[in-house]
Amino acid sequence: MTLSVSKGQTVDLRTQPVDEVLDRVARSLQVRFLPDTVVRKRRSVGARSNRDTWVRVERRLLDKITDQGWNGTECAARLEGVAQPAWQGCVVWRDVDGPVMWRADETGLLPAAPVGSAVLSEAPELPDEWWKALNASLDALAVQRTKRVATPDTDTITQELVTETVRSAFPGDFDTHVRRWVPAHADLNWANMTAPVFSVFDWEDWGNAPQGLDSASLWASSLAVPTLADRVRQERRRDFESRDGKLMTLFVCSKILGPYAHPEDPRLESARCMAEQVIEELQAR
CATH class of the missing domain: 3.90.1200 (Aminoglycoside 3'-phosphotransferase; Chain: A, domain 2)
Structure with missing residues (x-):
């Protein structure tokens, strides 16, 4: 189980509990998050891992995911000549409590x-x-x-x-x-x-x-x-x-x-x- 959110309810991840979400991501990617590095935004949560990577987790409603999918960070890995952190892997799942998807992308650390x-x-x-x-x-x-x-x-x-x-x-x-x-x-x-x-x-x-x-x-x-x-x-x-x-x-x-x-x-x-x-x-x- 992730977040218990009713259909259509606006969710702000700066105020909602996200421990279960982060635990699921950590198990799936086989990483451990450094607690004092967690950054919470309205639709996403990010944290540094014990293997010197950054993991960004986003919650998105199904009707906001188009036919092209929801893998922008992954697809951006092939861009040439663009300065960006290297993409390393991801985990994606559907929330059991509503029309919501979760996605976590692991990348290299930011250079600054x-x-x-x-x-x-x-x-x-x-x-x-x-x-x-x-x-x-x-x-x-x-x-x-x-x-x-x-x-x-x-x-x-x-x-x-x-x-x-x-x-x-x-x-x-x-x-x-x-x-x-x-x-x-x-x-x-x-x-x-x-x-x-x-x-x-x-x-x-x-x-x-x-x-x-x-x-x-x-x-x-x-x-x-x-x-x-x-x-x-x-x-x-x-x-x-x-x-x-x-x-x-x-x-x-x-x-x-x-x-x-x-x-x-x-x-x-x-x-x-x-x-x-x-x-x-x-x-x-």
Whole structure:
């Protein structure tokens, strides 16, 4: 037995008991977890093992698992030129108490600590070499070939989703059609990258997405620190100048400004100003 969760109930693994889940994973992978290394997030729990690996355990509802499966971290192991921890193995099972799947992926340890939280409030100290490594990995990722489709926020990204999300916040007269789809991490933020040695992790949602999704997502995670947001736009200029990159800028802005906007989000004004600028640029084309 894992967690006793009723159907449709929202579960936050930061507050729910997870000892039985971790015990099951430890037995299956034949590892022992170091108790003081456990990191708990809303949908996942991670810990360091006694064989110097990291194990990430995620809970996902069945209706959030598409026909392509739920093995993003495993599939990402074949990506060339992308700095990431080496994948080593996994265990997957269905919860007996509801429409839920559990998956644990074991990878090598991160080469450094995560940069920070998903949305930063202070600028991190990142050397030029770090930005070069970021660009090299994102550029290498974009030229890979895959049949996977990205699932940002566990939602499969489609043309329909892009249009609906953008229109939920910006009902203006401009075309929302995506022209170029390329492989993307699909959850690129400051909590999923390391520094001072660059690597990117948490690959469960990667797949094809509109060009510029990763760059726009990282920019959105930086908006509370204007100089950092500007640096992201400078480094990923080619994405942001593309038509699809402009659409992805609106896509991430709509998540900040749309129906679920938080009134105290420090990114609101910056997102609003950028959205107005981008809409003007799209209407001028």
